[in-house]
Amino acid sequence: MSALSVIVVGAGAIGRRHIKAVRQAGDTVTAVVDTDIVAAREAARPAGSVAQTSLAKTLADEDADVAVIATPSGQHLDQSVLAVRAGLDVLVEKPHRVPGEVAAGLRASLGGRRYFVAMTTRHWPGIEATAHAIADGSLGQILTYTDRMHFRLAETDLPPWYFDATLSGGGVLLTNGVHAIDRARALVGPGLELDGARLVRVFPSHRCEDSAEIQLRNHTGIPVHLSLLWSPYASGNTGLTVNGTRGSAVVHMDGSWQLITGQEEQCGPAIEPDEPFARQWQAFKASRSGFDLEDLEPTLGLVERIYRRYTYA
Ligand SMILES: NC(=O)c1ccc[n+]([C@@H]2O[C@H](COP(=O)([O-])OP(=O)(O)OC[C@H]3O[C@@H](n4cnc5c(N)ncnc54)[C@H](O)[C@@H]3O)[C@@H](O)[C@H]2O)c1
Known part of the structure; x- marks a missing residue:
């Protein structure tokens, strides 16, 4: 398989682990997107990537195969939909959506795109x-x-x-x-x-x-x-x-x-903390079963049921 070109969205603690995993596998981080341009630049520099602050602009400018989404959890669903609609495969951090959101729009946009939830x-x-x-x-x-x-x-x-x-x-x-x-x-x-x-x-x-x-x-x-x-x-x-x-x-x-x-x-x-991210990237590339939207939706369903029945004191 030829090297994949990857956009990493979110250059925090976890985004930086994904960047390492992608590069370690011989794939290319084309762009790092973070609303904090300093964080984007710091993470992009060692990877030789472009630093951007807008995912929509990056999707328009860059010709990439995959988006890895590692932003605060409440943004994962909207950013996944943007990336999938731009024709990219997606590896999204957990949770892929938050309680109250519905994945129907994402599901309808997926087509044949690979959508993998990071269950490190x-x-x-x-x-x-x-x-x-x-x-x-x-x-x-x-x-x-x-x-x-x-x-x-x-x-x-x-x-x-x-x-x-x-x-x-x-x-x-x-x-x-x-x-x-x-x-x-x-x-x-x-x-x-x-x-x-x-x-x-x-x-x-x-x-x-x-x-x-x-x-x-x-x-x-x-x-x-x-x-x-x-x-x-x-x-x-x-x-x-x-x-x-x-x-x-x-x-x-x-x-x-x-x-x-x-x-x-x-x-x-x-285990060394980067290792599961490296293994996960390999599993994503191999399209290992068990990590797609339909596999993970019931987990979110159970979380939602708990929140509905038990509010916190
Ligand atoms: N898989 C795991 O083992 C694991 C472990 C911890 C956290 N996580 C998940 O990883 C995700 C990121 O967590 P983190 O600890 O790296 O958070 P973080 O706050 O360190 O990093 C998030 C980054 O996203 C940036 N950001 C915010 N809004 C943005 C936007 N609209 N576009 C682009 N960038 C934006 C922030 O500036 C920040 O740099 C969370 O969903 C978290 O639940 C996964």
Whole structure:
């Protein structure tokens, strides 16, 4: 396959990881778009790309194959539609839309274009190993499934838009919960029933929930517990734990993992943060199944159901 030319939209922490992944694969970042021209220029310089502040102008000026969208979450759907209508394939950060938005216009515009939602944590080696072990039965009957994403945060640890639901679409349930729900759907789903939830704001200044405790159930009755937390006091014990009648799997939040079954014991080290973005770019180029609009829409549907039923205190 010849090298792809790519427009990266959003030159923040995550956009810069995508730029590295694209370049590492031998593809070209043609342009970096950021409303903050200084950020666009800084990210564009090492890649030898053009720096722009407007996606519409860049789409008109540049002849590119793919747009990678890594802006604040509330902008993903509109920017996806712009890029797809300009004839580009799209790799969009999660979530691909925020609660209340509908993907019908995007779906209608897709044609044959590839549309891939960035679910980086599914490209962690430990998650892939756990998925295989569940699918091939080596863990036996699944007894418990618990996924804890707990982050110790100070007020300024993330850009402020993350904590304003009018810009981000939601708090910890949307930003981190889409990963946890996506993993649960991929590992023990795809269908999950909602048994209960509790959303709480921890930081008085935030305009979103910082804590979400979610209880789900898969079609065979496996209880799925998701625990999501942004707190200045968050303590350890994070990651995914699956216990079965014949084995267990643990994947920590740094990506390190351990899988124990009757036959063997496997483990892997913490992963370097750029690695899942590189693996994801390869999966995008190979059009690996499981990451397109129809795969990810039910995850957003579940997030929306939780927000409808449980408002935060
Ligand atoms: N896949 C993962 O593991 C993962 C991890 C963290 C965050 N994310 C997601 O990545 C996305 C970006 O997060 P981030 O931490 O890099 O945020 P960030 O605030 O660091 O970066 C966003 C950038 O977008 C720019 N921007 C804002 N509006 C724009 C517009 N209209 N056009 C062009 N640029 C614009 C901002 O100036 C900023 O530089 C979010 O959707 C977030 O949920 C994904």
